[in-house]
Amino acid sequence: MIPEIGHFALIIAFCLTLMLATVPAWGAWRGNATAMALAPTLAVGILVFVGISFACLASAFLQDDFSVSLVASHSNSLLPPIYKFAAVWGNHEGSLMLWALILALWTAAVALFSPQLPLLVLSRVLSVMGAIGVGFLSFSLATSNPFARLLPATPADGGDLNPLLQDPGLIIHPPLLYMGYVGFSVSFAFAIAALLGGRLDASWARWSRPWTNIAWGFLSLGIMLGSWWAYYELGWGGWWFWDPVENASFMPWLAGTALIHSLAATDKRGLFKSWTVLLAIFAFSLSLLGTFLVRSGVLTSVHAFATDPARGMFILVFLALVVGGSLTLYAFRAPAVSSRVTFAWVSRESLLLCNNVVFLVATLTVLFGTLFPLIVDALGMGKVSVGPPYFNAVFVPLMVLLVPFMGIGPVSRWKRDDVARWRSELMIPAAVAVACGFTFPLLNAPYNIWVALAVLLSSWLLLGLAQDVLRKLRNASSAARGLRRLTPGYCGMLIAHLGFAACVIGVVATSQYSLERDLRMSPGDTQELAGYQFQFVEVTQVRGPNFIADEARIVVSRDGAIVASLLPQKRRYLAGGSVMTEAAIAPGLFRDLYVAMGEPIGSDGAWAMRLHYKPLVRWMWLGAIFMAVGAFTSVFDKRYRRQRDVVPSVNKAALHGV
Amino acid sequence: MHSVRKQRLYLVLFVVLFSSVAIGLVTYALRGNINLFYPPVQVAEGKAPIGQSIRVGGMVERNSLQRAADSLQVSFMLTDYQASVPVVYVGILPDLFGEEQGAVASGVLDSDGVLQATEILAKHDENYMPPEVAYALENSGYDKKGNTK
Numbered sequence: 001m002i003p004e005i006g007h008f009a010l011i012i013a014f015c016l017t018l019m020l021a022t023v024p025a026w027g028a029w030r031g032n033a034t035a036m037a038l039a040p041t042l043a044v045g046i047l048v049f050v051g052i053s054f055a056c057l058a059s060a061f062l063q064d065d066f067s068v069s070l071v072a073s074h075s076n077s078l079l080p081p082i083y084k085f086a087a088v089w090g091n092h093e094g095s096l097m098l099w100a101l102i103l104a105l106w107t108a109a110v111a112l113f114s115p116q117l118p119l120l121v122l123s124r125v126l127s128v129m130g131a132i133g134v135g136f137l138s139f140s141l142a143t144s145n146p147f148a149r150l151l152p153a154t155p156a157d158g159g160d161l162n163p164l165l166q167d168p169g170l171i172i173h174p175p176l177l178y179m180g181y182v183g184f185s186v187s188f189a190f191a192i193a194a195l196l197g198g199r200l201d202a203s204w205a206r207w208s209r210p211w212t213n214i215a216w217g218f219l220s221l222g223i224m225l226g227s228w229w230a231y232y233e234l235g236w237g238g239w240w241f242w243d244p245v246e247n248a249s250f251m252p253w254l255a256g257t258a259l260i261h262s263l264a265a266t267d268k269r270g271l272f273k274s275w276t277v278l279l280a281i282f283a284f285s286l287s288l289l290g291t292f293l294v295r296s297g298v299l300t301s302v303h304a305f306a307t308d309p310a311r312g313m314f315i316l317v318f319l320a321l322v323v324g325g326s327l328t329l330y331a332f333r334a335p336a337v338s339s340r341v342t343f344a345w346v347s348r349e350s351l352l353l354c355n356n357v358v359f360l361v362a363t364l365t366v367l368f369g370t371l372f373p374l375i376v377d378a379l380g381m382g383k384v385s386v387g388p389p390y391f392n393a394v395f396v397p398l399m400v401l402l403v404p405f406m407g408i409g410p411v412s413r414w415k416r417d418d419v420a421r422w423r424s425e426l427m428i429p430a431a432v433a434v435a436c437g438f439t440f441p442l443l444n445a446p447y448n449i450w451v452a453l454a455v456l457l458s459s460w461l462l463l464g465l466a467q468d469v470l471r472k473l474r475n476a477s478s479a480a481r482g483l484r485r486l487t488p489g490y491c492g493m494l495i496a497h498l499g500f501a502a503c504v505i506g507v508v509a510t511s512q513y514s515l516e517r518d519l520r521m522s523p524g525d526t527q528e529l530a531g532y533q534f535q536f537v538e539v540t541q542v543r544g545p546n547f548i549a550d551e552a553r554i555v556v557s558r559d560g561a562i563v564a565s566l567l568p569q570k571r572r573y574l575a576g577g578s579v580m581t582e583a584a585i586a587p588g589l590f591r592d593l594y595v596a597m598g599e600p601i602g603s604d605g606a607w608a609m610r611l612h613y614k615p616l617v618r619w620m621w622l623g624a625i626f627m628a629v630g631a632f633t634s635v636f637d638k639r640y641r642r643q644r645d646v647v648p649s650v651n652k653a654a655l656h657g658v
Numbered sequence: 659m660h661s662v663r664k665q666r667l668y669l670v671l672f673v674v675l676f677s678s679v680a681i682g683l684v685t686y687a688l689r690g691n692i693n694l695f696y697p698p699v700q701v702a703e704g705k706a707p708i709g710q711s712i713r714v715g716g717m718v719e720r721n722s723l724q725r726a727a728d729s730l731q732v733s734f735m736l737t738d739y740q741a742s743v744p745v746v747y748v749g750i751l752p753d754l755f756g757e758e759q760g761a762v763a764s765g766v767l768d769s770d771g772v773l774q775a776t777e778i779l780a781k782h783d784e785n786y787m788p789p790e791v792a793y794a795l796e797n798s799g800y801d802k803k804g805n806t807k
Contacts, residue, residue: 235753342662357673361680368684372692383695383790385713385764386688393687394680518730518749579753598750601725608730608750 003068006056007147013049013104014137016042020107020130024123028196036123040111043126046133047108054101057146058088067154070094070146076160076575078546086171087161092295092311093146098174099291100136102182107133110186110211116641117207124193125186132185135318143311160575163547169229177222177249181287183215184252187259188284191277192326195333200273205266208280210635212263213492216256217631223249224624235581235596237516237612239620242391247370248290251363255283258359260631265352267639269414271341274334275356281326286363288319293370344416351412354405358398365394403457403504406497407433407464411471425471429463445513445615454508458501465494492634499626506619515613518598522606530613532593533557539605547571549582552607554595556586563593570597591615693764697794701767702741708767714743715762715790723757736763736773738798747775755780760791 020042027035057070061084066072074091075084089098107129114122140146190208194200226249231239240246259279265271292315343349369386376384411425437456441447469486476482486494515529521536528534537553549569556563564586571580583596591614598608693711706712714736722735722742730749734757735742745763755761755778765775795801 340662342665345668353669357676361677365680365684369688372688383713383793384692385695386692390687390691393691394683397683398680520728520730581753596750598730601730602727610750 002056003060003065003147003149006053006060007145009049009053009056010100010137010141010147013046013053013100014134014141016046016049017130017133017137020046021127021134022130024130025127028120028123028127033119036119039123039126042130043104043107043111046130047104050097050101050104050137054088054097057094057097058085060147061085061088064158066156066158067149067151068146069148069150071158072150072155073159074161076158076546078575079158079161079166080545082171083161083166086165089174090161090165090170093140093144095174096136096140096144096295097146098178099182100133100140102175102178103129103133103136103185106182106186110189114207121193121197121204121207124196125189128189128192129185132189132322135322139311139314139318143314157575160546160573163571163573163576163578163580164233166546166573167229167233169225169233173222173225173229176218176225180215180217180219180222180256181249181252181290183211183218184256184280184284184287186211186215187280188326191280192329195277195326195329198333198336200277202267202270205263205273205276206640209260209263209267210637210640212256212260212280213631213634216253216260217628219249219253219256220624220628220631223253224621224628227624228621231617232583232585235583235610237514237583237594237596237610237614239510239617242369242388244370244373245294247366247391248293251366251370252283252286252290254359254363254366255279255286258356258363259283261352261355261359265349269341269343269349271343271349272353272356274330277334278330279356279360281323281330282363285319285323285326286367288315288322292316292319343414346417346419346422348409348412348414348417351405351409355402355409358402358405362395362398365398366391369394399504400453400457403461406500407460410465410468410493410497425467426464429460429467432463433457433460445509448512450508450512454504458504461497461501461504465497469494487637487639489634489637489639492630492632492637494630495633496627496630499623499628499630501623502626503620503623506616506621506623509616510614510620513615514617517611519609519611520601520606521609522602522604527609527611529611530591531558532563532613534595534611536607536609539607542569544571546575547573547580550597550600552595552597552609554584554609556593566593566595568595568597570599587618589618592617695762695790695793697797698736698738698743699741699794699798701743701771701773706767708769711764711766712773713762713764713790714745714773715760716743716794717791718755718757718759718761720757736761738794739800740798743773744771745773745775745778747778749778751778752780762790 020039023035024039024042027033027038059065060068060071061075062081064071064075064077064084066075070091070093074094075087079087088094107126110129111122111126117125187208190204190211194204223246226246227239230241230246231237259276259282262272262276262279266273266276292312295311295315369390372386373384376382407429408422408426411422433456436459437452440452440455445451472486473479473482476485517527517529519527521527523536523538526533526535533556535555535557537555539550539552542549542551549571551567551569554566554568556566566584566586568584569582571582572578573580581596581598583594585595586593592612594610594612594614596610596612598610600607693713694706695713695715696706698714698716700706701714706714716736716738719735719737719742722733724733725731731746732748732751733744733746736745737743745765747763747765759780762779763773763775764777764779765773767773
């Protein structure tokens with residue numbers, strides 16, 4: 001009964017999205033205030049019904065209702081309850097439900113937290129989000145119904161969740177990632193609403209900016225969790241593979257990074273307006289493209305759940321409609337919204353422009369590398385794959401190009417600045433950064449040209465920030481008052497840029513200094529890696545809730561002192577019989593020690609073992625967390641709430657203007 | 659020229675210049691770093707280049723998996739039931755690797771026709787088949803058990 005209620009609620013939600021997509025849009029076109037005022041109510045209604053539907057699906061999973069085909073194939077009675085819940089989105093149909101739920105959440109959030117938004121704009125924005133909802137809910141209902149029953153042939157037990165996904169990472173990675181993906185639909189909706197209205201001013205950027213920042217922050221967290229999950233769950237110790245699915249989440253992030261910077265220029269100076277709109281369209285299209293790549297089964301990946309051409313086709317058509325429709329609208333309306341403001345070449349605007357060009361080119365090169373194999377395959381020219389060397393070769397130089405500008409950014413002024421001023425401000429930071437690049441081996445690290453470059457660039461970045469904060473404090477009467485006067489927007493920028501610097505150091509140091517050895521070890525053997533002794537003590541049999549495992553005990557010591565006792569496992573899951581490696585990690589701020597079991601070899605109880613020494617690997621994830629925290633902090637800036645007193649008069653004028 | 663137009667012109671020039679550098683970088687990076695997929699039958703026919711990075715996918719032949727006693731070296735045959743390719747790999751195999759399962763090996767073909775693999779990909783769950791393996795089998799006309807379709 002409950003699954004039918006869920007299905008019914010989903011159908012009602014679909015009808016509501018249809019109304020939301022049409023009625024307020026018609027109202028905005030005709031100037032009918034009643035129709036427009038319907039939008040927020042409809043948005044909340046959609047959230048309620050999608051929520052009911054999602055809750056019904058979750059309860060089917062939690063109660064082991066194996067008559068629901070989705071539960072039967074993706075859950076098992078032995079599964080711990082928390083994974084039963086996470087299994088809701090550990091499959092194609094359920095992950096679409098999560099998509100729909102999060103879209104409904106964002107739509108309702110826009111409806112509820114935008115009291116300062118003119119009704120005209122609000123109704124257009126919500127209508128666009130409703131149209132996106134129509135696309136996804138019809139996709140779910142038409143091709144991937146999560147509530148399909150297996151009657152009367154109900155199995156006694158389920159086929160189990162893929163063991164790779166039975167992990168805390170799965171519980172939070174998809175929701176966070178989707179919060180980011182879907183969050184860009186808000187920026188997209190604002191951009192389309194502005195094009196429809198033909199009015200694109202600084203207040204538009206101010207409305208759109210906090211939403212974009214939040215979405216970008218969530219996306220950063222989602223990507224970071226994905227990377228962390230791959231690191232400890234796949235058992236290779238790798239944290240980024242340039243796998244098409246990773247790229248699918250990384251491309252919207254890159255475009256989103258360009259977007260938040262371009263929005264800053266639009267907000268503060270009314271510049272790059274049509275460019276910002278284009279980026280918003282681009283970022284959301286890449287989110288959709290990511291969904292297509294991941295969900296259509298064209299890729300070999302842990303994320304590709306099932307191959308069904310109809311589903312791939314549906315998303316492709318939807319993608320074509322969204323991209324084609326919005327670009328057509330853009331072509332007609334962009335001239336009306338373009339800006340007439342100029343800026344000097346030596347100014348913050350040019351630096352932001354550099355950021356945009358670098359990130360856009362980075363997005364395009366990643367896009368190209370990701371799609372190239374698909375294009376070649378579609379043309380029947382063979383099956384190729386583009387590997388990490390390509391991405392590293394194009395991506396690293398781009399980032400190297402970016403950081404020098406990032407160092408100047410905070411110090412620079414809007415509109416017109418002076419090279420001489422930059423020189424006097426940044427002389428000391430530059431000198432210190434170069435000194436850091438030469439002297440970092442004093443921190444007990446062997447000299448390495450890439451690490452030197454990373455240290456040079458990130459200290460340049462940090463010192464540039466420090467210089468700007470110092471200048472601000474010097475101008476204030478006291479340091480405390482100066483600190484208090486730093487706006488949340490500025491602090492957010494500081495934190496996020498700090499995170500970026502940490503990321504650069506972490507990525508480069510791990511790639512350059514990591515040591516990895518695959519070894520054959522018998523119980524009692526000791527191996528040395530990076531000054532640590534790894535002693536393989538024994539293998540014991542342990543039993544988990546739904547698996548049995550061989551668990552090795554490896555004692556790691558350094559200079560005679562025991563550092564950690566690691567317990568990697570080789571699990572065999574009872575339901576599907578599949579085998580899984582569970583790595584054991586001794587984490588640390590400055591190094592991780594990582595052990596994974598291969599397979600048993602020989603007759604004397606020997607195992608293939610993988611030992612890793614990974615310096616500073618946590619820094620990149622910490623960096624990503626900093627970036628997200630920075631993005632969330634910036635939302636508290638007063639400038640996003642202050643315009644209430646200005647807007648009502650504009651609102652009326654706009655209403656009558658239609 | 660009007661200052662706005664002038665600025666726009668410079669902007670366009672800058673973007674064009676920068677993108678051509680990027681395109682150059684991309685073509686350069688792409689030249690050395692793509693690897694083509696070959697079904698076993700094409701490797702056996704000598705269509706795959708020697709000494710270049712390629713990928714070969716198929717089913718791991720029954721009773722072909724051998725381990726060295728004193729190192730992590732393994733060898734096995736990848737087959738599409740028309741022809742087989744010997745593969746040698748040193749390292750730890752993925753969890754779901756096994757005989758009569760689909761796998762994709764990437765590496766370099768040596769002059770004896772043995773693929774010296776640097777990476778082995780297996781399927782990641784019970785029912786999933788790497789697309790390349792599915793493609794190789796489709797071309798050979800056999801199903802994954804080795805029966806003719």
